[in-house]
Amino acid sequence: MSTDAEVVVVGAGAAGMTAALRAARGGRVIVFEKSTRHGCNTQYSSGSLAAGGTRLQAEAGIEDSPERHARDILAASGDPGAAALVRAVCAAAPRYVDWLVDELGHPLELGIDMPRAGQSVPRLHTDPGRGGGKVLVRTLRHAMSAVADITFVDETPAVGLRYDGTRVTGVRVREHTGEQEVTADDVVLACDGYGNNPDLLRRFAPDAATAFHGGVSTSHGDAVIWGERIGAGLRNMGAYLGHGQVVAGHGTRLNPNLPFLGALMVDGDGRRFCDEKAQGYSRLGGLIRRLPGERAVMIWDEPAHEVARHSELMRESIEAGAFRRYADLSSLAGGLGLPEDTLGRTLDGFVAASDLVKRPVERLRPPWYAAWITHGILTTQGGLLIDAEGHVLRPDGTPIPGLSAAGGAATGISGPSPDGYSSGNGLLAAMGVGWIVGNRLGSAG
CATH class of the missing domain: 3.50.50.60 (FAD/NAD(P)-binding domain)
Structure with a gap:
């Protein structure tokens, strides 16, 4: 033929x-x-x-x-x-x-x-x-x-x-x-x-x-x-590539390296809700979907930011103004609308260990970067x-x-x-x- x-x-x-x-x-x-x-x-x-x-x-x-x-x-x-x-x-x-x-x-x-x-x-x-x-x-x-x-x-x-x-x-x-x-x-x-x-x-x-x-x-x-x-x-047919680091209101994404750089994730009450490094970003989307409002907050510090910013996803988020920098706990809690006392206790109890940069095993220290994140679907x-x-x-x-x-x-x-x-x-x-x-x-x- x-x-x-x-x-x-x-x-x-x-x-x-x-x-x-x-x-x-x-x-x-x-x-x-x-x-x-x-x-x-x-x-x-x-x-x-x-x-x-x-x-x-x-x-x-x-x-x-x-x-x-x-x-x-x-x-x-x-x-x-x-x-x-x-x-x-x-x-x-x-x-x-x-x-x-x-x-x-x-x-x-x-x-x-x-x-x-x-x-x-x-x-x-x-x-x-x-x-x-x-x-x-x-x-x-x-x-x-x-x-x-x-x-x-x-x-x-x-x-x-x-x-x-x-x-x-x-x-x-x-x-x-x-x-x-x-x-x-x-x-x-x-x-x-x-x-x-x-x-x-x-x-x-x-x-x-x-x-x-x-x-x-x-x-x-x-x-x-x-x-x-x-x-x-x-x-x-029920499988899809989800993403738990979509910046709410912007649609850009954060660098998936952030959890491995010592970033913290908290829910709307300012409490940590998962082991950040144990989640693939698709699985993380499911965890966020089950939170009230289907949103969470990611918080990271200057050492993490210096490494994470060198990626296409972070460059897009920076250009979109998708996250902010906070000088202290009061501005962080106020800017995110989280209870300051609960968030402060969460930060005090969190160990910012990193697999990627040499840093002391310590608390996240200001200044902090933070964004409200939600879940999304990228591809089926x-x-x-x-x-x-x-x-x-x-x-x-x-x-x-x-x-x-x-x-x-x-x-x-x-x-x-x-x-x-x-x-x-x-x-x-x-x-x-x-x-x-x-x-x-x-x-x-």
């Missing part, structure tokens, strides 16, 4: 662009993007790549491996049914980290200063300037533009699949002249999840239906809707049922020929709830499955 392309990729985030770049080794690839003006969830991320057993870790004297990485993820997610997929993406991670650095010229360093709950060793790889996901998107987009066999079509959303009852044979897209059908040997759904689709959230993740949405506005769950129509299975982590090679499966485990999925379109690796998310899992699943699918379709191995 004559086709318009060997592979059609729907979505140009990290998953879609990685899949396209690898698949183009085997023939023509067309990438349809809904809107680069609105962006993708990769751009909203920190751009940090979780990978175990990399060259950069070895150079820093960190002993790690894909197997250890997978064990950490599975321990946090409590989802043994995802073991094959988790092991596959963890095995892919050091390979695409080297590919990004050596072949695409992407700047990466090991984030020694980026510990996260559930990670037994430092394994987040980040650009040295802490520029966030925009830097990764720029690298991948530039790489795609240099490949003759990749056609990138922007502002052209896919609106459905071509399905003959047996296999997927292409997609339908909406152009300025109307709807068009595009045929392909294989289709890769790499569009974002359903974080901005209230109907799907109420159906699958009601806890997040009213939460602040901090992801890309075009996350409408297209892949889930199309997949269900042709009998695809779904998995872990459930989606189309896939195997460890990225094939989309029916509920009985049989593949739908011609259809693969990655990124927000596919089930993630964080288990059935937001509590199982480990830092970096979103991009790990996106890049990892994109890499695996692209290699399979491009016969690159």
